[in-house]
Amino acid sequence: MNILVLNCGSSSLKFQIIETDLEVIEQNADRQLAKGVIERIGSEALITLQANGSSVVKQATPLRDHRAALDYVVRWIISAESKIDGIQSLNDIHAVGHRVVHGAEKFTMSVVITDEVIEGIEDCIELAPLHNPANLKGIYAARELFGPGIPQVAVFDTSFHSTMPETSYLYAIPYQLYRRHKIRRYGFHGTSHRYVAYRYRQLTGKSREETNVITLHLGNGCSACAIKNGESMDTSMGMTPLEGLVMGTRCGDLDPSILEYLSHKEGTSFGEIDTLLNKQSGLLGISGLTNDMRDLLDEEREHQDRRAKLAIDIFCHRAKKYIGAYLAEMGGADALIFTGGIGENSPTIRQRICAGLEWLGLTTGEPHNAQTFGGREGEIATADSRIKIFVIPTNEELLIARDTVRCVKNAPRRW
Numbered sequence: 001m002n003i004l005v006l007n008c009g010s011s012s013l014k015f016q017i018i019e020t021d022l023e024v025i026e027q028n029a030d031r032q033l034a035k036g037v038i039e040r041i042g043s044e045a046l047i048t049l050q051a052n053g054s055s056v057v058k059q060a061t062p063l064r065d066h067r068a069a070l071d072y073v074v075r076w077i078i079s080a081e082s083k084i085d086g087i088q089s090l091n092d093i094h095a096v097g098h099r100v101v102h103g104a105e106k107f108t109m110s111v112v113i114t115d116e117v118i119e120g121i122e123d124c125i126e127l128a129p130l131h132n133p134a135n136l137k138g139i140y141a142a143r144e145l146f147g148p149g150i151p152q153v154a155v156f157d158t159s160f161h162s163t164m165p166e167t168s169y170l171y172a173i174p175y176q177l178y179r180r181h182k183i184r185r186y187g188f189h190g191t192s193h194r195y196v197a198y199r200y201r202q203l204t205g206k207s208r209e210e211t212n213v214i215t216l217h218l219g220n221g222c223s224a225c226a227i228k229n230g231e232s233m234d235t236s237m238g239m240t241p242l243e244g245l246v247m248g249t250r251c252g253d254l255d256p257s258i259l260e261y262l263s264h265k266e267g268t269s270f271g272e273i274d275t276l277l278n279k280q281s282g283l284l285g286i287s288g289l290t291n292d293m294r295d296l297l298d299e300e301r302e303h304q305d306r307r308a309k310l311a312i313d314i315f316c317h318r319a320k321k322y323i324g325a326y327l328a329e330m331g332g333a334d335a336l337i338f339t340g341g342i343g344e345n346s347p348t349i350r351q352r353i354c355a356g357l358e359w360l361g362l363t364t365g366e367p368h369n370a371q372t373f374g375g376r377e378g379e380i381a382t383a384d385s386r387i388k389i390f391v392i393p394t395n396e397e398l399l400i401a402r403d404t405v406r407c408v409k410n411a412p413r414r415w
């Protein structure tokens with residue numbers, strides 16, 4: 001089956017076409033046929049398109065909304081000029097898989113999209129006011145464009161974490177607030193944590209039940225996950241993606257009393273504080289320079305910038321703290337897995353996070369660590385490290401495509 005995978009943000013649309021099927025999944029022989037991204041939807045949009053084996057096409061054109069953006073993508077997909085293997089018309093797209101950020105307690109696994117599912121995703125908007133409306137725009141647009149004949153599937157960032165026990169997901173606030181408003185930890189990046197744990201199983205030959213790992217997704221957004229017996233038992237992001245690790249522009253863990261104190265001291269509204277903590281904090285807030293780890297590392301190296309170094313040090317310190325917490329919670333782990341833009345590409349950050357954990361038997365080893373970046377997958381611990389360390393490039397789109405096939409064919413959906 002050819003699956004169109006859609007990931008819609010507030011003004012962006014990313015897509016991939018992936019050829020896969022139940023037997024193909026077994027053989028790990030899925031094929032990416034094309035990919036692309038449209039940015040700045042709503043004004044002069046920037047479009048990047050690429051069929052597998054062809055060069056990148058860049059275009060710019062005004063696109064007023066996600067419907068127009070999807071229309072543009074689909075016209076390119078079926079055009080003669082795109083030359084996508086096996087795709088000549090709309091009939092050659094067999095299903096659409098959507099990334100949906102928040103599924104709350106309602107969606108514990110991927111589902112075929114029906115009117116009822118759409119209502120359920122709409123109900124989750126309260127919990128993810130920035131993300132779910134954008135995801136829904138993609139769903140509405142695809143339904144309109146493809147009609148009822150092409151099944152659509154929703155894959156949720158939260159659902160992998162639905163196995164967390166109460167001790168992990170409840171906050172220590174009055175229990176009625178959980179009952180009344182469903183205030184709890186949900187966790188995000190679930191598709192990424194699930195994918196790298198799946199690849200780990202493949203690389204090591206372990207069964208799902210034998211999979212005891214800590215996964216660190218370090219990108220612009222960052223989260224850690226404790227995976228015990230193959231299931232998420234704890235994760236660092238909370239009711240929203242703000243909690244946990246230091247991120248590009250998000251603060252992560254914070255004393256909640258700071259909100260009241262800040263509003264009193266600076267006269268800022270809670271809305272403004274929310275923006276401050278989500279958009280102006282993290283690496284950007286500490287360094288005062290940028291949210292981009294690569295640039296911070298350059299600043300530190302070339303100009304010995306004190307605040308760039310501080311931002312990186314705080315970032316690594318927080319990640320280390322979570323590794324320790326999860327090792328204690330899990331009663332030990334077999335491996336630590338790095339993924340995401342920073343986790344996949346920065347040997348320095350990986351080394352700095354693991355530094356000082358040698359007593360635990362968790363040590364990055366050279367030259368493996370330094371040589372693993374740019375999409376490479378591999379083990380990077382020293383030979384005598386008691387806990388293995390892996391770098392595994394994430395591939396959320398592949399899991400979305402596979403889940404889409406499994407849902408459409410009514411096959412079991414757990415990895």
Ligand code: AMP
Nearest residue numbers: 219220221292293294340341342345346
């Ligand atoms: P993502 O959100 O997964 O695309 O990750 C984006 C983050 O990865 C940004 O902070 C980038 O600076 C960072 N990144 C990408 N390549 C490198 C690299 N070679 N070294 C350090 N950070 C990198």
